[in-house]
Amino acid sequence: MSTVSASKPSREEGLAPVPACARVAIVGSGFSGLGMAIRLKQEGIEDFVVLERAHEVGGTWRDNTYPGCQCDIPSLLYSFSFAPNPEWSRLYPLQSEIQDYLRRCARQFGVQGHVRFNAEVQDAAWDEEAGVWRIQTARGPLEAQVLVSGVGGLSEPALPAIPGLEDFEGTMFHSAAWNHDHDLTGERVAVFGTGASAIQFVPRIQPDVGRLHLFQRTPPWVLPHGDRAITPPEKWLFRNVPPARWLARTALYWGFEITVFGTIVDRRLVKPIEAMGLRHLRRQVPDPELRAKLTPRYTLGCKRILPSNNYYPSLTQPNVEVVTDGVEAVTARGIRTSDGTEREVDTIILATGFNVHHHPSFHRVHGRDGRTLAEVWRGSPRAYLGTSVAGFPNHFTLVGPNSAGGFNSIVFTSEAHINYVIECLRAMEQRGLQSVEVRREAYDAFEREVEERLRESVWNSGGCTSWYLDDQGRNNVWWPGFTWRLWQRTRRFDLGNYVVRRARATAPAARAS
Secondary structure, eight states: OOOOOOOOOOGGGGGSOOOSEEEEEEEOOSHHHHHHHHHHHHTTOOOEEEEOSSSSSOTHHHHOOOTTOBOSSOTTTSSOTTSOOTTOSBSSOBHHHHHHHHHHHHHHTTOGGGEETTOOEEEEEEETTTTEEEEEETTEEEEEEEEEEOOOSTTSBOOOOOTTGGGOOSEEEEGGGOOTTSOOTTOEEEEEOOSHHHHHHHHHHTTTOSEEEEEOSSOOOEEOOOOOBOOHHHHHHHHHOHHHHHHHHHHHHHHHHTTHIIIIIOGGGGHHHHHHHHHHHHHHOOOHHHHHHTOOOSOTTSSOOEEOSSHHHHHTSTTEEEEOSOEEEEOSSEEEETTSOEEEOSEEEEOOOBOOTTOGGGGGEEOTTSOBHHHHHTTOOOOBTTTBOTTOTTEEETTOTTOBOTTSOHHHHHHHHHHHHHHHHHHHHHHTEEEEEEOHHHHHHHHHHHHHHHTTSHHHHSSOOOTTBOTTSOBOSBOSSOHHHHHHHHSSOOGGGEEEEESSTTSOEEEOO
8 A cells, every 4th residue: 555645747748649459448537537547557458448528547537627616525535545645635525636636656666658648539349269359549549458447427507498598699508618718707697406416516607607597397405514624733644643544534435335234235224314415504594585495305315415514504594586487498698487477697507417327438438349439338338347248348337337436435436446447457368368258147147136126226216306316217326235345346356257268369268167
């Protein structure tokens, strides 16, 4: 285990040519992509490349720079297990600190030289005869034996299907692509969405804008936020007494892990937390009419639970209006709701989440029969153990469908999948394998397991409509149980559930015994 020290990776290193071939090609340089690269280095594997579409590492923590952007998982848990950071300034890390942490990890573990910036993957096709992935990037072609996707579901902003959106003549941007050059001071601002990003930036912009119209479809459950500055003695302890840091991280992990009892085992167990949320709402919103608008009518956990101490107070201010009437259309100068009211605004901020089920990258990856992930999934992504897809040999998705661990740290899931890929590479080398592809029966059995275990979960039957469910009503986001079970099932590569091909190109496909 190594503590991350301060240093910056050079962007110039990412401008080297894309190699003609590599054993492993990693797409994306957020937590998953960098974590995969670091583990390859630790295994002594140097023949890999990280393909990044942007100009620096960081993924979603590079892109999301809206005011107040902060993680809602404690900093001690939201970091690599092999790279603890005793210098976090707060219990819940700020966006800028997470981005700095990822930059430092890239430098300290020596993977920055493997990253190629501005190298967006435009197409990737499996060549069955050669047993390789043929990848076309924005900076040239590449051939790789194994393709690992670290793209992440929260990387492509989703735009709402509202008539007239393209006709608006004012300023409009998504919260994930914040326009820092645009001054909101004194403006009439409309915000679409009341999810995790809006909860954080609305209190930040409210004091500056002239008028803020918050368009809400479903009120979120908001709980008191336990964030605070980490004290100097605590930093000293975490820096100089590693067991104390480990114990704190372990306690946080199991604290989040027990929430599975309320989300999957028995939803009645969340009632005390619901009562806490309603008390929080009553204390901070004295106006009964506004409070009624902000009161959730579904089981806590059905949608993302949001921690905040300043969201509700910001909505009680005289320059804020919470609009619950449906949006009928966006006009050239404003927004018209279903009751016929038109509100003139200068700026529209879209806090409308991400394109999880129809990610553009799904159209660029072609499997053994030439079909893309988009064509195979048809808007409902699925994968064996959240990482492998039948028909796509030597392809792994980090934190793929049905692998997010409830309310626990997504970094834990990422590391579990990274370990699985490492174990796969070991098995391929030891047995002289050219390719591995998850068996159709294992793929289908896991899908049935997921649907059965999630059917009565709070996410599927908690009385709300959320982005967790796709167009077919299937939940393809959450892991169906405790995350320690995900770790347990991915700590070894289960070769028996894969069809394998020997390294000799002329050898027939063989099945693992």
